[in-house]
Amino acid sequence: MVTTLIIKQILVIDSEELAHVSQIVFLKRNDKPWNKCDFTSILNQRGFGWKYLVNEHIVGYVLAVDLFDYVDLLKLAVLPNYQRQGIATKLLEKMLQLKKRILLDVASDNIGAISLYEKHGFKKIDKRLHYYCYGGCVSDSLIFQYP
Ligand SMILES: CC(C)(COP(=O)(O)OP(=O)(O)OC[C@H]1O[C@@H](n2cnc3c(N)ncnc32)[C@H](O)[C@@H]1OP(=O)(O)O)[C@@H](O)C(=O)NCCC(=O)NCCS
Numbered sequence: 001m002v003t004t005l006i007i008k009q010i011l012v013i014d015s016e017e018l019a020h021v022s023q024i025v026f027l028k029r030n031d032k033p034w035n036k037c038d039f040t041s042i043l044n045q046r047g048f049g050w051k052y053l054v055n056e057h058i059v060g061y062v063l064a065v066d067l068f069d070y071v072d073l074l075k076l077a078v079l080p081n082y083q084r085q086g087i088a089t090k091l092l093e094k095m096l097q098l099k100k101r102i103l104l105d106v107a108s109d110n111i112g113a114i115s116l117y118e119k120h121g122f123k124k125i126d127k128r129l130h131y132y133c134y135g136g137c138v139s140d141s142l143i144f145q146y147p
Pocket residue numbers: 025026029074075076077078079082083084085086087088089090106107110111112113115116117119
């Protein structure tokens with residue numbers, strides 16, 4: 001069996017598979033998963049990103065929107081069975097290589113993601129109260145900026 005690991009740019013035709021990954025990853029976090037339309041819609045506008053493939057299947061992705069003077073990082077996700085293997089790090093590095101200012105929101109209780117962003121030089125610049133509200137859970141958002 002040949003196992004290939006590869007990072008490729010996300011295309012609109014990936015929307016269905018991205019939605020599938022999103023269902024698994026974000027439902028596990030009590031977060032609202034994106035559906036196929038959400039991905040298609042953002043990718044048809046100024047959305048862009050990278051997918052991490054294992055045997056031609058998406059196991060992780062990073063998605064952002066280019067707002068000219070900065071990039072808004074919307075989603076970073078890795079399937080549970082593939083976490084803690086450096087995949088999010090590799091995807092995030094693709095974003096950092098753009099050499100643009102990056103802003104993102106992360107739930108204040110998402111210790112893993114916060115630790116990942118801080119490790120890569122993101123700094124907390126603000127907070128939005130009760131920003132995330134899904135499945136009866138409400139949490140604040142921390143706004144991080146890079147560099
Ligand atoms: C957050 C997430 C993207 C990290 O993906 P990952 O591929 O496991 O991350 P990496 O393996 O690149 O981790 C790099 C570093 O980040 C930190 N980190 C990642 N996950 C962590 C966790 N669960 N707890 C604590 N630290 C964590 C660690 O410092 C880790 O380095 P180490 O493994 O050497 O200790 C993944 O857990 C995920 O998809 N979570 C659900 C969705 C989500 O919360 N997305 C981010 C907000 S949009």
